[in-house]
Amino acid sequence: MPEMPQMKKIPVEELKPGMVFTRTVFGDNYEIVAEPNTPITSKDIENLKKKGVKFVETTGELKGIVKIQEEVPLVDKVESSARELVTFYKSLVDSVESIYTNYKVNKEILPEKVVNVVEKIITKISEVGDKNVFLNLINIVDKTKYLSTHVLNATILGLLLGKEMSYPESKLKLLGTGILLMDIGMVFIPMSILERETKLTDEEYNKIKTHTVLGYKAVVQENNMSPEVGRVCLEHHERWDGTGYPRGLQKHQISEYARIASIVDTYEAMTRKRVYRDRMMSFEAMRAILAEGSTKFDPDILKVFLRMMSVYPVGSYVMLNTRAIAKVISSDPISPFRPVVKVVYDEFGTKIDDGETIKLSEESKIFIVRPVKEEELK
Structure with a gap:
């Protein structure tokens, strides 16, 4: 009976964009991070760190590192x-x-x-x-x-x-x-x-x-x-x-x-x-x-x-049901009430420079409560 391949742990800190493995790479609870022969992206690594994942696992080997064209947010x-x-x-x-x-x-x-x-x-x-x-x-x-x-x-x-x-x-x-x-x-x-x-x-x-x-x-x-x-x-x-x-x-x-x-x-x-x-x-x-x-x-x-x-024009500000305030950065012609927004103030009213970008048409649990005047941000 052939020996089963051993699952190897790889620290997330050692992952680099473009890494390609011969077998599937798993995160916590066997969530798939990357398919076989598919490069890991910087977004994959960022998501793992956001979730607090310390290690990924795979039975495969590192095939190499390829140069990938990362999508600009x-x-x-x-x-x-x-x-x-x-x-x-x-x-x-x-x-x-x-x-x-x-x-x-x-x-x-x-x-x-x-x-x-x-x-x-x-x-x-x-x-x-x-x-x-x-x-x-x-x-x-x-x-x-x-x-x-x-x-x-x-x-x-x-x-x-x-x-x-x-x-x-x-x-x-x-x-x-x-x-x-x-x-x-x-x-x-x-x-x-x-x-x-x-x-x-x-x-x-x-x-x-x-x-x-x-x-x-x-x-x-x-x-x-x-x-x-x-x-x-x-x-x-x-x-x-x-x-x-x-x-x-x-x-x-x-x-x-x-x-x-x-x-x-x-x-x-x-x-x-x-x-x-x-x-x-x-x-x-x-x-x-x-x-x-x-x-x-x-x-x-x-x-x-x-x-x-869109109903909420680009450049305007809105309050989300999470109590966070976001800036509209892109309209959605199919869903004019659900544009793409970037969070600029968190739910506690703290200004943040690297807030999350949210495509509201893809988020069933997040929605706009009301528009926000610029004067309210000062």
Whole structure:
């Protein structure tokens, strides 16, 4: 009768990523750590240490150590890419500021400069390949120049939405150019009105509403740009039910580019602090937009926007039923109420830098209790 192979104990501390054994490697209670001829990963080793396992066992022999391509955790990919993009983002803010200032001073838009900014965003979105990086970016950057950052963020959101709608690059350029210039007419609205802390008079509100017509004139009549771009300036405050301005258009009378712009413009404005009101939480803004969805916005485009953003938008904070607070780092289009989150405060309110990343759609016992305002974290 052949001798049974002996089970050997191997200290977890001696395990290295890429180790391959000829037989199955077991942890506590014969839980399989690695199949025969399958490399052990750093995640396997990390999980063993988290569970307090000191030894693994196998009847096999060490076959060798292979080089494996470790998967970079989603949170690391998102945060690393976002850090790299901050400089890129700030340069775009400066470019937009220059475009708007130049028009105010010289009545000249410089279309090639506008298109250049839009092309840079389109290229960067394709290079990065993960919309969540950009959704995080427009949340984490310090926004001091309201008009420039507002139209830039709306442009980024609009281009991401356009890609979700399978727009070709030619349509993305027109869409992005229109959104980037949609508030160009605002440069002639007095700051005393734009920064008013009290309720505007009817006369002042009507003055602000003229920015749509002024924008169209600036783009089409003064600078000979595409009427499709001009219509975004003119129609981004029109509403699906005909209650918008300046012409009270409804449904498909409004250009598709402007229907996209109206959604991203509204969402971005809601989530920005103004002198006359605090910023809304991303969750509150989404809820407000959804509440008016069937009447104010194109319902088909709104569905795509919801799928892209999720109910709990990337960059927002939520409390879990464990009492821990987590940051939303990725949306889940299939389960919009169960995004991917990273724990940033434990259940005792202690801030943690290396918190667990949780894909809530795969965790039946963990769920979101409520959104959390950033002020609550301080």
